[in-house]
Amino acid sequence: MKRVTFPHMGMIHVPMEVLFRQLGIAYVVPPPCTSRSLALAARYSPETVCIPYKLVLGNFLEALDLGANHLILLAGPNNCRFGYYAKLQEMVLQELGYECHMLTPQISSRTINGVTDILRYLTDYRASTWDCLRALFLAISVLRDLDEVERKMQWVRAREMEAGAAEALFQQAGEALAQVDSLGALKAAKKEFLKKLDAVPMERDRKPLRVSLVGEIYVVHEPYINMNIERELSRRRVEVFRSEQLSQWLVLSPALILEAAGLGHEARIAHAARPYLEHIHGETVGQTIVAERDGFHGVIQLTPFTCTPEVVNQNVLFRLRREHDIPLMTIILDEQTGRSGFLTRLEAFIDLLERRRGDTEVRPRRLSLPIFR
């Protein structure tokens, strides 16, 4: 019997579960990323390969041990090294003796092809292409609504009176949305959790520091490898905004029209990056400029060690720092990144942002105080 698995990346398992359940496909959700999955994968990975490769391999190894025999991973040309990771991992797993089959929807820029063929194959061709499209539409709608609930959670979390209340609700929302079987049920679940988040006791008038997270999509979304930076910032009363959410990759909503007209979030990012990177995608660069324009107090770039696109971005960011007035901190992540050093840097960055904001606020008053003259 075919039993499929997929890698973790933040909450991506929620829409994936909906998709497979809709089509009656047996699946295994890998255990959450831990030091065990990383250590397991690092044993069979090239030392300097980027961390997404290692963690994805770790997820696959653990899921195969739980009975999965088909693996799904995007692949394809015009990407970074990610484009051939699926092939490499399939070879490694087969050499280790696993009987598994890698299924690779092809990704090029933001277009993903071959998904319905793979889904039909997994159902032994019981599902029609139309069935697959319907299931995909529901799964993408789940992803979009989960992102909306998460945005609300990020806002509440920086203002809540009892630490952890908003995040606990968001976890419950993830579990509830993974079970929906229709657009009606999805709408009701989303409404319920938005209402619950609104009822969390909080200081509504608080004006927390606002930080935008930019960088490589995997490490920005996967809390295990980014040491749950969003939670750490929120505990320090900072409102975190992820410049790119997963549903922005798969837009089916009116946002698509805005993007086509050059007015959507992605179009703004691409336009902002153009003076710095004419010929290649410079999302980190564009996201940083857009964060400044949107009034964020600071930007944190998350980048895996040896990540090729982010190395290019980092070099552009030197120039950008001279031309734009927004504090920017880069954090490089791999399995050697130490937690204490990470937290110390985070706290120093928050101190800097607080002082900058404080400076701006007291500057007009300073003129009337003789002591400062």
Ligand code: SF4
């Ligand atoms: S973007 Fe960077 S970290 Fe991500 S897969 Fe490509 S090389 Fe690796």
